[in-house]
Amino acid sequence: EPEVTQTPSHQVTQMGQEVILRCVPISNHLYFYWYRQILGQKVEFLVSFYNNEISEKSEIFDDQFSVERPDGSNFTLKIRSTKLEDSAMYFCASSAGRSGNTIYFGEGSWLTVV
Amino acid sequence: GESVGLHLPTLSVQEGDNSIINCAYSNSASDYFIWYKQESGKGPQFIIDIRSNMDKRQGQRVTVLLNKTVKHLSLQIAATQPGDSAVYFCAENEPGTYKYIFGTGTRLKVLA
Numbered sequence: 001e002p003e004v005t006q007t008p009s010h011q012v013t014q015m016g017q018e019v020i021l022r023c024v025p026i027s028n029h030l031y032f033y034w035y036r037q038i039l040g041q042k043v044e045f046l047v048s049f050y051n052n053e054i055s056e057k058s059e060i061f062d063d064q065f066s067v068e069r070p071d072g073s074n075f076t077l078k079i080r081s082t083k084l085e086d087s088a089m090y091f092c093a094s095s096a097g098r099s100g101n102t103i104y105f106g107e108g109s110w111l112t113v114v
Numbered sequence: 115g116e117s118v119g120l121h122l123p124t125l126s127v128q129e130g131d132n133s134i135i136n137c138a139y140s141n142s143a144s145d146y147f148i149w150y151k152q153e154s155g156k157g158p159q160f161i162i163d164i165r166s167n168m169d170k171r172q173g174q175r176v177t178v179l180l181n182k183t184v185k186h187l188s189l190q191i192a193a194t195q196p197g198d199s200a201v202y203f204c205a206e207n208e209p210g211t212y213k214y215i216f217g218t219g220t221r222l223k224v225l226a
Contacts, residue, residue: 004157031212042219043158043203048212056212091157099207100146100165103214105157 002026004106006092012112016081021109023075023092032075033093033103034067036060043091049075050098082113122201124221133191137204137217142185144206148214149178149189152201161189161202191222199224 005024013019025032034046047057049067066078075094079086089110095103127133139147145166150158164171164178164187171178177190187204201221205214 033212043205043216045213045215050212058213099209099211102148102160102163104160105150107157108155110155 002028004092004094004104006090006106006109008109009107010110010112012114013082015084015113019079019082019086019111021077021079021090021092021111023077023106024073025075025092025094026104027073029094029096029104031055031095031098031101031103032067032069033095034077035091035093035105036088037091037108038085038088046077046090079111082111084113087111087113122219122221124223126223126225127194128225129196130193133189133194133198133222135189135191135202135220135222137187137189137220139185139187139204139206139217140215141206141208142182143209144215145209146207147178147180147187148205148207149176149187150203150205150216151198152203152219154200158203158205194222194224196224196226198222 007022032049035043037043045058047061048055064080068076089108091108092106093103095101148163149161152158162173162176162178164180175192179188201219203219204217207214
């Protein structure tokens with residue numbers, strides 16, 4: 001069964017460092033997403049990406065964050081200068097269509113900022 | 115370790131019993147809903163979905179009910195098994211947007 005894959009599964013980084021989280025969405029999907037989940041909290045939407053551009057983003061997704069699809073298979077989330085409060089599980093997801101379509105999640109990348 | 119919270123509502127059921135997990139959604143305009151299961155340290159796993167033009171949808175051992183009048187969703191799991199132990203989230207999709215809004219989640223514990 002096709003699945004969304006994410007790397008790394010866990011990363012520890014120092015405050016102020018840049019982090020890149022990587023994702024390979026399901027191959028025939030066209031819409032890509034990043035969500036995050038701070039420990040003890042809800043899953044929160046960060047950004048959606050379609051046709052090589054951001055289609056929607058939340059207020060969490062500030063200038064420190066960026067996304068890219070550098071090639072035909074990878075989708076990345078970059079955090080430019082990490083803060084302690086960026087510590088969370090980051091989930092990549094993909095869907096075949098826009099609203100009203102099931103989104104499938106990866107296993108997550110656990111980011112710890114120290 | 116645990117990826118979801120210490121203060122979630124918890125439902126404890128005996129193995130073999132039926133479980134009912136409830137969710138209140140926020141936007142009356144939302145037209146598509148998904149139930150996800152999240153096991154410890156893993157990503158949300160799709161269980162079942164329902165569109166707003168339906169009241170009920172059945173899957174294998176699971177049923178989702180939608181009450182648009184009171185903005186309420188429920189997930190029924192028949193003959194609950196130990197492998198059903200997880201946190202369950204509902205998610206709503208607002209029409210015309212890309213994002214899904216997740217509920218707070220309910221932890222299901224299956225007692226042997």
